[in-house]
Amino acid sequence: MSQPALPTHDPPPWLANAHARLPPKERAILDLLLHHAAQPVSKEEIIRQAWPRQKWVSDESLVRCISQLRRRVPQARIEALYGFGYRLLPPSTGPRVHEPLLQAAQAPAELVEQYLHACTLVQRQTATPLARAIDLLRKLTERQPDYIPARVLRAHAILLAHRLDLNAQAQASLEEAWVQVGLARALAPDSPLLAATEAGLHDLDWRFAEASRLHQSALQELPYSAHALQPYIWHLLATGQAAQAPPCQHRILAQRPHAAVERVVWARLLAQAGERDGALAAIDAARAAHPGSTLVASAWCDLQARFAPRRALIPMARDLHELAELPRYARVHLPYVLARCGRRSEARHVLDATPAGRYPSTLHQRMARVPTLIELGELDHAAEEITLAYRQRYSGLPGLLHSPACAALREHPSTREILRSLGRMVQDNGASP
Known part of the structure; x- marks a missing residue:
């Protein structure tokens, strides 16, 4: 005998996109749970609804479905109501900071362990861990193509590598990130953190209007997620809204109070917003x-030179400059400290002698030199570097131009025109989330 049709209901907003793409059995189970609202539904009733023509269905089949x-x-x-069945709980009204983790946990233990390990590597935000994380996530998504959290994290890790000029070491292209976003959107368009990652990729391409809409969606859904907040902070800096960035980083710092990189970002954002003492x-x-x-130590030396320059900083800057683990782009900190502390001729000599100096190999390294060139009074040279970065659409240029370090350069004729052009790209962004 056929099952009676369930009463029809308008699906809740979060179900509108997902419902039509569900396979028949999963759709039938979800319809049944929705019909009973928060009431328990027995396994037998669920099986009758989803497998109406089968006399016997194993518990394993139901659990898998x-x-x-x-x-x-x-x-x-x-x-799960063990020994009885299942029920659909009402939507959570509190902060959903753990929602992505809950989604990631709906997988075999081995996959979840690898995913969590990759998360830890990504959070370190340095070259070797990022490369390892991307490689691990590639293998994970190849082995389990429908494990959407791994696809989203893979795209996020590649986005981060490009933001930090580590894409060469990580051997990851933006095309790879876009492919992962596209596959994730096709398989699970409402997946947590997908909008945030896609927004960050749009920001890299200076498509700020599209990025703004996605950031709004991501933060309305997960306002406390570090994964969603981090790309939004970059968006704020790129669109000249640095004053709004510290509160976002404060939320991240509350979740990761012992992470050195998050503390450094917090200090730098306060500096970017003009909060010297903070x-x-x-x-x-x-x-x-x-x-x-x-x-x-490198960030401390840099901020001290910016706000409280003194010659006592020079020995520390020299020591840091000699450390092998210091990234190549960070080696311009020594000439910057020298310039800020009154050693201009020495700063010019050291700037040319560094690996990122006279012949920098990446745009990131070239842009790292700009504050030192400004300090040395070489505004035309600095403007040439800015123009080159604009022509090649260097993703970090908008944030750099809006920083206090470039205040003197913003009145240069060529830089003024670039700022006008960037302003036209962001004028349709609308309200911030």
């Missing part, structure tokens, strides 16, 4: 918490 449903529709909070206090706190960190 529920697992697939959770993965395809992560917003559906399906609770920036110095933040980098002092970071140095006290991470006394052996080269990253923190």
Whole structure:
């Protein structure tokens, strides 16, 4: 005997896109759970609804079908009532900071362990860990093509590598990131963090209007997610909204209070927003918490030179300059410190002698030299570098031009025109999330 049709209901907003793409059994189970709202539904009733023509269905088949449903529709909070059945919980009204992790956990333990390990590597934001994370995620997505969290994290890691000028070491192209985003959107368009990652990729291409709409969507859904907040901070800097960035980084820091890189970003954002005392206090706190960190020491020396230049900083800057683990682009900190501390001729000599000096190999390295060129009074030279970066659409250029370090350069004729052009790209962004 056929099953009676269930009453029809307008699906909730989060279900509108996912419902039509569900396989028949998963759609039938979700319809049944929605019909019973938050009430428990027995395994027998679920089986009768989803497998109406089969006399016997194993518990394993039901569990597998529920697992697939959770993965395809992560917003559906399906609770297992062991020994009885399942029920659909009402939507959570609190901050959904753990929603992406809950979605990632709907997979075999081995996959989840590898995914979490990749997350840890990505959070370190340095070359070798990022390269390892991307390689691990490639293997993970090849072995489990429908494990969407791994695809999104893979795209996010590549985005981060390009932002930090580490894409050569990571051997990852933006085309690869776009492919992962496209596949994730085709398989699970409502996947957490997908919009944030796609927004970050649009920002890299200076498509700020598209990025803004995606950032709004991502932060409305997950306002406390570090994964969503990090690309949005880059967007704020690129569109001249630096004052709004520190509160976003404060949310990230609340989740990762012991991460040296997040403390450094916090101090730098305060500096970018013009909060001198706050920036110095933040980098002092970071140095006290991470006394052996080269990253923190380099940032401390740089911010001290910017806000409180003194010749006592020079020996520390020299020592840092000699460290092998210091990234090539960071080796321009020594000439910057020298210039800020009154050693201009020496700063010019050291700038040319560094690997990122006279013949820098990447646009990121060229742009790292710009604050030193400004300090040396070489505004025409700095403007030439800016023009080259604009022609080649260097992704970090908008944020650099809006920084206090480039204030003197913004009145240069060629730079003024570039700023006008960038302004036209962001004028249709609309309200910020």
